[in-house]
Amino acid sequence: LKKYPRLVWAEYDPADSNNAEAAAKQLLGRPTRPLYKLEKASRILSVDSDFLSSESGDVTMARAFSKGRKVKDQKDAAHMNRLYVVESAFTVTGGMGDHRLRLSTGNMTAFLAMLAAELLEVGSGDPSLAKFLKQRAGGLGVDAKWIHECAKDLLENAGHSVVVPGTHLSVEAQMLAIFVNQLLDAQGHTVDYALLPEDTSATINELAQSIQSGALENLLILGGNPVYNAPADLNWKLLQRMVPEVIRFGYYFDETSLEAGVNIAAAHYLESWSDGRTLDGTYVPVQPMILPIFDALQELELLARLAGLAMTDAYGLVLETFKSEIAKGGSDTDYNRLLSDGYQPDSAYRILKSAKIQLKAVRENLSGGDLSVKPTSADNVEVRLVIDSSVGDGFYNNNGWLQECPDPINKLTWDNAVIISPAMALHLGFDTEAGDFLIGGVAKKTGNFKRGREESRIAEVKIGDISVRGPVHIQPGLDDWTVVLPLGYGREQVGRVGKGTGFNAYPLSNSREGFVRGNASISLTDDGFQLANTQEHWSMEGRAILREGNVSTYLDDSEFVAGMGMESHSPPVYGYDKSSNSERSLTTPRGGSSYETPDFGAPPPNVDLWKDEEARAKFIPEQQW
DSSP, rough: OOOOTHHHHBBBOOOOOOOHHHHHHHSSSOOOEEEEEEOOOSSEEEEEETTTSSSSTHHHHHHHHTTOOSSHHHHHHOOOOOEOOOESOOOHHHHOOOOOOOGGGOOOOHHHHHHHHHHHHHOOOOHHHHHHHHHOOOOOOHHHHHHHHHHHHHHHHHEEEEEEEOSSSSSHHHHHHHHHHHHOOOTTTTEEEEEOOOOOOOHHHHHHHHHTTTTOOOOEEOOOOHHHHOOOGHHHHHHHHHSSSEEEESSOOOOOHTOOOOOEEEGGGOOEEEEEEOOOOOOOEESSSSSSSSSBBHHHHHHHHTTTOOOOOOHHHHHHIIIIIIIIOHHHHHHHHHHHHHHHHTOOOOOOOOOOOOOOHHHHHHHHHHOOOOOOOOTEEEEEOOOOTTTTTTTTTTHHHHHTTTTTTTEEEEEOOOEHHHHHHHTOOOOOOTSSEEEETSSSSSEETTEEEEEEEEEEEEEEEEEEEEEEEOTTOOOOTTEEOOOSSOOOSOOOOTTTOSSOGGGGGGGBBTEEEEEEEEEEEEEEEEEEESSSOOTTOOOOOSOOOOOHHHHHHHGGGSSSSSSSSBOOOTOOOOOOOHHHSOOOOOOEEEEEEEESSSSOOOOGGGGGGHHHHHHOOOOOO
């Protein structure tokens, strides 16, 4: 950049959000990144953060969280961590929650404001700031007792509690989370703030402005696929055509490649030498597993040639960086140790030692922000665009192995869907008697599955003049009026594996609002679609394949699982059920579940015995199998 002062370096990733870092810079005065230490937390509040599955550093956080869930005896059980979850979708983290609250993503900022106000009141903090926050976030519509009990529990475990906000949440939400963690004495205990180098890169919005002004003569795109996944309102295809010369360096020939004048083939990263840093800044090498199969360039080699460096060999560049910037005078032996270990010890970012936030700074930074409640309803739907668990932002769309991996929650493969709540399904007019969908998490009939395929209806989701169409999947656990649309599908220029899979939800993205949009509408069409769903059956058929209980159950009887289920050498044991054999044959047995399974309310329509009215009047809800 020093050699070419007119050069603009811009970065964009649909899965990335810098709001947490921007909020920390405003409040703490330094660019920092929160690093959560969940292994030290006995109380955790997740605010729209799927930190166990899809956030940056999820593997590390899942491992740390699991340490607080390992129970070897009753003594361990009494000290298990407790997880509160507030979310709009239903996630892996939400499934692990001990207490879970459904709330639209647009209202997470207001929720954090109300939580901060409650902590100030419970903890005898500044009453004027508490009043200010409650006024700005008034009318949230969440049970005040839920917030009070959550705040009380977090505060009673101060120093061992932490709030983890989703990285997609607003800057105001991130600032409130930092402030709440200060009230909980979390810094240095359950969260650290890593000091980051100053980021001088431009955003995709700033790059778009440069193109529109005619300031750019050449555009080099390193990886990425902005024609497909840039915010829709930027109209990147048109922007790219405005640049006189466009060069694309990429592994695939995709939508962006079609709009480029020159395409340079990139070597696969497992054929390349490179380096990078992990979430906490630890320096790691990227080393090839095989020699390049095709005649392609490595990214470092291309950049070195463009910069006019004498050294263009990627291996040599990584070695030079290691010796001059990381190990500072390190030897070849040190470098070989790096390659063997896979990381450089003690190379992480420095941790901010003290970050006391003044109440005045909190008020000043939040005064100009938006903490207001965002009402949702059947006529004012919230749309959440999320990175798909299998194909990511679309880069892996042509990977058949990943397409075969079912979503951890809805178990769909090979396609995305318009994911809605049962309340939304009722509003749209799904026929519950015909068994079109799940209600209360239980399929009333299995008529919506045929030969292992989920029979779905096509819905249209519309924001303003822009709409997308896709098959509906009804998922219990969602906020009533939030629609979740996984990204990464509907590719137009892709290999034969990914061709024709799913629909493209990126047209609903926006450079100002991000991937959470309001004021949307949804309607059903007359068209249908078959989804590949790997789990159409919801019952364990009375067999305790999975046995569960809460902490109090375990403390009362550590051998409680032995009394559940049907053992191979013993008569059937029906767990909590105390009814007679005749009653169990006609009703839905609870089995070993901690949750009671609802009974069917009507006889099956294909059984002649129950077809006349007199017989139906004597009907006893049939057992689940």
